[in-house]
Amino acid sequence: MPSPTSRAPSPEEPINTPHNPPQDHRARPTPHPTEIAAPARAYCTYKKGFTVWPGASNPCFAVGDTTGVMEVTWVLLAALVATLVYYAWVLLRPRHAGLNIPPFPGPKRFLTGHLHLWGSQPNLNVLHECRKKAGDIFSLDLAGKLLVVVSGYDNIKEVMVNHWNEAGNRPIHIMHKLLGEENLGIVFARSDNWKAQRATAITILRSLGMGKNVMAERIGEEVDVFVNKLASYNCKPVDIRNPLNVSVSNIICSMIVGKRFDYDDPYFVELLNNLDSFFTKRPHFIVMNFFNFLRYLPFDIFGIKAWMKYPYALRDNFSVPHINEKKKTFNTDDIPGTFITGYLQKMKQENKGSFVAKYLDEENLATTLRELFIAGSETTSTTIYWCVLICLHYPEVQEKVFQEITTHVGRDRLPNLSDKPNLKYFDAVIKETQRFAALVSAVPREVTADFELKGYTIPKGSMLMVHFASALQDAKPWGDPDKFRPERFMDADGNLIKDPQEFIPFGLGKRFCLGEALAKMELFLCLSAMFQRFRFETEDPSGKLPPMKGNFLTVFVPEAYKVKFMPRPA
Numbered sequence: 001m002p003s004p005t006s007r008a009p010s011p012e013e014p015i016n017t018p019h020n021p022p023q024d025h026r027a028r029p030t031p032h033p034t035e036i037a038a039p040a041r042a043y044c045t046y047k048k049g050f051t052v053w054p055g056a057s058n059p060c061f062a063v064g065d066t067t068g069v070m071e072v073t074w075v076l077l078a079a080l081v082a083t084l085v086y087y088a089w090v091l092l093r094p095r096h097a098g099l100n101i102p103p104f105p106g107p108k109r110f111l112t113g114h115l116h117l118w119g120s121q122p123n124l125n126v127l128h129e130c131r132k133k134a135g136d137i138f139s140l141d142l143a144g145k146l147l148v149v150v151s152g153y154d155n156i157k158e159v160m161v162n163h164w165n166e167a168g169n170r171p172i173h174i175m176h177k178l179l180g181e182e183n184l185g186i187v188f189a190r191s192d193n194w195k196a197q198r199a200t201a202i203t204i205l206r207s208l209g210m211g212k213n214v215m216a217e218r219i220g221e222e223v224d225v226f227v228n229k230l231a232s233y234n235c236k237p238v239d240i241r242n243p244l245n246v247s248v249s250n251i252i253c254s255m256i257v258g259k260r261f262d263y264d265d266p267y268f269v270e271l272l273n274n275l276d277s278f279f280t281k282r283p284h285f286i287v288m289n290f291f292n293f294l295r296y297l298p299f300d301i302f303g304i305k306a307w308m309k310y311p312y313a314l315r316d317n318f319s320v321p322h323i324n325e326k327k328k329t330f331n332t333d334d335i336p337g338t339f340i341t342g343y344l345q346k347m348k349q350e351n352k353g354s355f356v357a358k359y360l361d362e363e364n365l366a367t368t369l370r371e372l373f374i375a376g377s378e379t380t381s382t383t384i385y386w387c388v389l390i391c392l393h394y395p396e397v398q399e400k401v402f403q404e405i406t407t408h409v410g411r412d413r414l415p416n417l418s419d420k421p422n423l424k425y426f427d428a429v430i431k432e433t434q435r436f437a438a439l440v441s442a443v444p445r446e447v448t449a450d451f452e453l454k455g456y457t458i459p460k461g462s463m464l465m466v467h468f469a470s471a472l473q474d475a476k477p478w479g480d481p482d483k484f485r486p487e488r489f490m491d492a493d494g495n496l497i498k499d500p501q502e503f504i505p506f507g508l509g510k511r512f513c514l515g516e517a518l519a520k521m522e523l524f525l526c527l528s529a530m531f532q533r534f535r536f537e538t539e540d541p542s543g544k545l546p547p548m549k550g551n552f553l554t555v556f557v558p559e560a561y562k563v564k565f566m567p568r569p570a
């Protein structure tokens with residue numbers, strides 16, 4: 001088992017293009033996003049005014065006049081003292097008195113509670129250890145905020161399905177406050193806006209072929225480019241994280257913005273670097289999340305202001321310019337070819353009185369685009385990255401998959417979806433990879449009303465951490481969860497069995513993964529081609545293997561490793 005070391009503005013007016021007389025757009029080459037980014041930003045005026053950091057030069061004071069400065073200093077000092085008093089009260093007041101909240105795994109520290117256990121990111125080791133001490137449902141006091149961690153399939157289902165009304169929303173993250181996106185898009189949207197955005201996104205993605213053969217063909221083309229890229233390394237050891245990200249991101253990009261990008265396209269390389277930094281360079285969010293007022297400090301002690309450039313870049317260099325570009329040629333009667341045009345069309349077509357209509361706007365579209373780009377890139381590519389690493393450790397699994405593909409598909413063409421029923425062992429390998437890696441190990445929820453869970457009271461205002469990895473890797477249903485054993489998904493005759501209920505890599509309940517069908521297709525087509533064309537070998541001549549360790553960076557990512565792709569002889 002991968003040892004989880006320390007390691008889951010809105011325009012004042014809509015984003016408008018200046019009115020242009022109709023032109024023949026077919027004759028005009030499509031501008032590269034790098035070219036359109038600057039002018040697109042130029043006519044984006046934001047009404048909420050994305051965070052202007054305090055400490056920026058203030059035009060109200062003339063040089064030499066200190067009266068105003070003194071007044072402001074006193075006001076700031078008074079505000080600081082008031083805030084400190086408020087937080088001291090929040091931290092020290094008796095909380096949850098008389099309520100039977102889930103037990104703590106150990107003593108709390110003065111003021112900070114169990115913050116020392118949690119660190120700057122959720123640490124899966126901590127979740128495992130605390131579960132051993134305090135049981136399947138336990139509490140942590142994170143500097144005055146109650147966090148309840150829920151483990152085990154039955155408890156997870158109880159929360160996600162039966163207590164949807166009380167725990168259906170995700171908590172508002174400091175990032176969204178800073179971006180002015182507290183209830184936009186899908187992933188972090190809430191209540192009715194979430195419902196409207198999710199329903200709209202699913203309809204559009206299906207109309208674009210998600211889960212259908214037309215999408216498989218598109219993925220197949222990208223896979224072809226990817227395996228040729230791997231062949232071009234000529235057996236040299238490579239870390240495939242970047243090329244893999246380009247390939248998988250291209251699939252979602254072709255759906256949402258209607259473009260694929262070359263591996264060395266500087267615009268795309270920079271965008272993916274931003275995406276990578278967005279995940280890997282996470283600042284001390286936990287501190288800011290619990291002590292919101294710290295964001296008003298003029299310095300960047302917790303590294304958040306520096307980090308904010310990554311989500312800004314994903315919005316300003318990806319979502320906004322592509323929306324503006326599509327708007328130039330958008331025609332309500334065209335058959336939508338991308339997520340953007342599908343959404344713009346829904347904005348125009350939806351009966352204005354309908355439930356969904358009032359929630360469709362360009363701000364939501366911009367956030368959704370960024371979310372689909374992130375969710376659709378990182379998850380699938382990291383699963384493939386895990387699978388290759390695991391196969392270095394389990395060479396017999398690799399050989400068995402290769403033999404199965406050779407027998408049922410041959411070597412003359414890449415596998416396609418019609419081969420799926422015959423590649424049962426390979427299918428089991430994909431499932432076992434998802435179980436073993438537990439990519440989305442835990443997801444947060446906000447408790448909006450008190451509810452009872454297994455005799456405990458989960459109080460309103462607390463946060464829940466739903467520990468998916470606990471179901472995927474529990475000893476009780478799986479027997480030997482630490483072993484990579486694809487056969488657990490098969491019967492004695494080699495047929496796939498019905499998935500055990502604890503197999504929940506895509507979550508469960510109303511917020512389950514929106515891209516499941518796309519992800520399954522990508523995993524099948526990309527990995528089958530890789531197994532068919534190459535043997536994965538360790539770079540170390542002595543046979544030393546890269547460790548199966550990972551870090552929980554929103555998703556559980558393996559530590560970087562290199563691998564040699566040895567072509568299979570024809």
Ligand code: HEM
Binds near residue numbers: 376519
């Ligand atoms: C192997 C790949 C993937 C895995 C393991 C995965 C897993 C998950 C999980 C566990 C959740 C959280 C469910 C919850 O909170 O209850 C989720 C949510 C989501 N996923 Fe995926 N996902 C994958 C691929 C994708 C792809 C390709 C897309 C893009 C189309 C996508 C889009 C989303 C979105 C938009 C949400 C938020 C849904 C909501 O809040 O309503 N995912 N995913």
